[in-house]
Amino acid sequence: MREWQVLDIYDGDPTPGEPASIHAMAAELQRRGGEAAGHSTRLGSIAANSGALALRGDFAATIDRELALLPGEAKALADAYLACARALSAFANELTRVQAQSRNALQRGLAADNQYRSLLDQFCALTRRRTYGSGTWRGLNESYAAGEREPVHTMVSVIGRSARLCEAERQQARASALQAKGLYEEASGRCATAIRAATSTSTRPNAERRRQPDSGASPNTTTGRIAGPAGKKPQLPPHPRHNLERVQPGSRTKAANTVVLPSADVAKDIDDINSGRATWDAGRQRYVVNGRTYIPKDGRVVPESGPGLEALDHQEYESLKAYIKFGGDLDAANAELARDPNNTPAHRARALEIFRHHSKYRG
Numbered sequence: 001m002r003e004w005q006v007l008d009i010y011d012g013d014p015t016p017g018e019p020a021s022i023h024a025m026a027a028e029l030q031r032r033g034g035e036a037a038g039h040s041t042r043l044g045s046i047a048a049n050s051g052a053l054a055l056r057g058d059f060a061a062t063i064d065r066e067l068a069l070l071p072g073e074a075k076a077l078a079d080a081y082l083a084c085a086r087a088l089s090a091f092a093n094e095l096t097r098v099q100a101q102s103r104n105a106l107q108r109g110l111a112a113d114n115q116y117r118s119l120l121d122q123f124c125a126l127t128r129r130r131t132y133g134s135g136t137w138r139g140l141n142e143s144y145a146a147g148e149r150e151p152v153h154t155m156v157s158v159i160g161r162s163a164r165l166c167e168a169e170r171q172q173a174r175a176s177a178l179q180a181k182g183l184y185e186e187a188s189g190r191c192a193t194a195i196r197a198a199t200s201t202s203t204r205p206n207a208e209r210r211r212q213p214d215s216g217a218s219p220n221t222t223t224g225r226i227a228g229p230a231g232k233k234p235q236l237p238p239h240p241r242h243n244l245e246r247v248q249p250g251s252r253t254k255a256a257n258t259v260v261l262p263s264a265d266v267a268k269d270i271d272d273i274n275s276g277r278a279t280w281d282a283g284r285q286r287y288v289v290n291g292r293t294y295i296p297k298d299g300r301v302v303p304e305s306g307p308g309l310e311a312l313d314h315q316e317y318e319s320l321k322a323y324i325k326f327g328g329d330l331d332a333a334n335a336e337l338a339r340d341p342n343n344t345p346a347h348r349a350r351a352l353e354i355f356r357h358h359s360k361y362r363g
Contacts, residue, residue, distance in 0.1 A: 014181035033081030040074035083198035109173035227280035249325035264308025319351030
């Protein structure tokens with residue numbers, strides 16, 4: 001959404017999502033949790049009276065043992081559904097709040113920008129000056145009245161003071177939108193953590209132990225087959241957005257961002273994974289190959305860590321995008337980044353370490 005660029009936010013809506021849809025999903029999970037709880041109660045009653053079934057035969061003991069597990073597993077499933085429902089509901093409520101803040105900031109920014117542009121047009125008409133470049137010059141203030149004769153001096157002074165206040169208002173609106181973005185990321189992170197915790201407890205540990213007596217990390221080559229998801233479907237390489245040269249000013253910034261440097265031979269890593277030459281860590285659900293770690297997700301691997309895979313937090317990634325946006329003009333990029341009170345010299349120094357590997361670096 002280009003309208004957010006008025007606040008110098010180039011990756012779209014900082015608080016995306018539809019609270020109503022998330023609430024509906026939470027309600028559905030709540031319903032399923034209630035159903036699973038009912039199944040657990042009924043299965044518990046059956047298991048408690050299993051003696052009356054009087055099973056006989058070679059598999060009677062196995063069936064009795066499995067039957068005894070079912071109530072607990074249904075209860076774990078119910079708990080997982082309900083915990084996920086609570087997490088989604090809490091996130092939807094928080095999303096409503098942060099969206100109200102970000103939308104308010106956007107409206108303030110648009111109003112301030114419109115007024116500033118009008119004042120800038122008046123200034124140019126009075127002084128016969130022109131602005132250059134594709135962007136909007138934001139430096140108009142009362143100091144530009146110096147050297148002008150009356151009555152232009154007074155008029156430009158009033159216009160400049162008003163323009164300065166408009167730009168200050170726009171910057172305050174931007175800070176509010178960025179704060180909302182940070183709150184959004186924290187809320188989504190809490191939601192994801194709660195869902196992961198809930199789903200990790202809903203598995204069948206006893207059945208898993210029977211099927212997988214050894215759950216440690218092991219090379220694929222020791223089993224004669226390709227371990228992990230690649231054994232079922234060849235894994236695709238990481239999304240191009242992770243490549244340093246593909247990072248754009250409009251790229252979406254997440255709380256955690258992994259950038260692939262040109263020195264990392266990712267193509268070989270993927271070939272090794274799909275050929276069974278990587279190590280599959282079943283406990284962590286990750287591939288380890290050539291010193292690098294990848295997370296398989298939906299048929300594609302996500303780079304995590306290792307030589308040539310650089311992890312950047314939100315502000316570090318924002319700094320990297322600024323260096324790319326200004327084509328290696330570090331002074332211009334740092335001047336823009338300094339407007340964000342949450343962006344520190346440490347963030348910019350870390351981003352510069354990565355930017356030195358980019359084709360636009362001028363060093």
